Amino acid sequence: MTGQEPPRKPSGDDDQPPPDTGMGMTAVAYLLSGMLVWGAIGWLVDHWVGTSGIFAGIGAVLGVGGGVYLIVRRLGA
Template sequence: MTALTYLLAGMLVWGGIGWLVDHWVGTKGIFAGIGAVVGIGGGIYLIVRRLGA
């Protein structure tokens, strides 16, 4: 359950930051997609680092 939480939280937080950047720059979803991918990568990093999976 913790691993799923790390993945979802990373995707939502970084995707949200990307959405804000999209809104500020005037693009449509480019940075939100990049942010979601970065968030998933960060979530995987945390899973490996903290849970040793």
């Protein structure tokens, strides 16, 4: 119909995404990056010391623990 205005947005809506958007991907990224970074550091220690993977495993476990800590601390889950 001619002469009609489009509907107006509510006064408080400024097209911001909800605050929890992407929290799941953030949690997965914390877990994977912690495991990869600390596992790689452990692998380097293994290479330097001459062991066969023990420090890489310890590093990966510590990385997952650090990732869980960050998830709880930053995302409040």
